[in-house]
Amino acid sequence: MKKSEIxxxxxxxxxxxxxxxxxxxxxxxxxxxxxxxxxxxxxxxEGGVTIDDCVTVSHALEAELDREDFIIEAYTLEVSSPxxxxxxxxxxxxxxxxxxxxxxxxxxxVNGRKEFEAVLTYGxxxxxxxxxxxxxxxVERSNLAKVRLCYVEKEL
Numbered sequence: 392m393k394k395s396e397i398x399x400x401x402x403x404x405x406x407x408x409x410x411x412x413x414x415x416x417x418x419x420x421x422x423x424x425x426x427x428x429x430x431x432x433x434x435x436x437e438g439g440v441t442i443d444d445c446v447t448v449s450h451a452l453e454a455e456l457d458r459e460d461f462i463i464e465a466y467t468l469e470v471s472s473p474x475x476x477x478x479x480x481x482x483x484x485x486x487x488x489x490x491x492x493x494x495x496x497x498x499x500x501v502n503g504r505k506e507f508e509a510v511l512t513y514g515x516x517x518x519x520x521x522x523x524x525x526x527x528x529x530v531e532r533s534n535l536a537k538v539r540l541c542y543v544e545k546e547l
Contacts (some may be wrong), residue, residue, distance in 0.1 A: 397421045404455040405432050408448055417473040428466040433473040440472040479538040485514025496537040501530050
């Protein structure tokens with residue numbers, strides 16, 4: 392089974408679990424690190440994910456994965472929050488992050504820079520728009536090497 396098929400099947404299994412628990416899915420990835428395979432489900436909820444949320448989802452998802460038994464090789468299942476500085480990869484990640492400060496690394500320079508922080512104002516399948524130094528700049532998604540939310544402390 393292909394990596395993308397494993398990720399999609401895992402999404403199908405985890406979504407009903409998350410809905411029951413009042414959680415949402417940020418991402419699923421099936422990756423090789425060194426000689427080991429990892430199946431990771433990143434979960435989210437308003438106000439943040441707790442360790443208990445991760446444990447509950449992990450046990451329920453593990454039972455479903457064992458029942459379906461569609462992954463041939465050995466792997467480690469991990470369920471966690473995507474974190475405060477979560478990566479933005481999919482169109483839905485960009486649309487739900489509009490108005491937030493993001494860190495951008497590009498393959499080719501944009502306005503003379505390959506790394507910068509800006510406020511996300513738009514995102515679709517082809518491009519993102521950001522507010523940088525008082526102007527709106529468009530960046531093609533194909534030019535994005537890495538994008539993630541910036542950690543911003545709230546002022547009291």
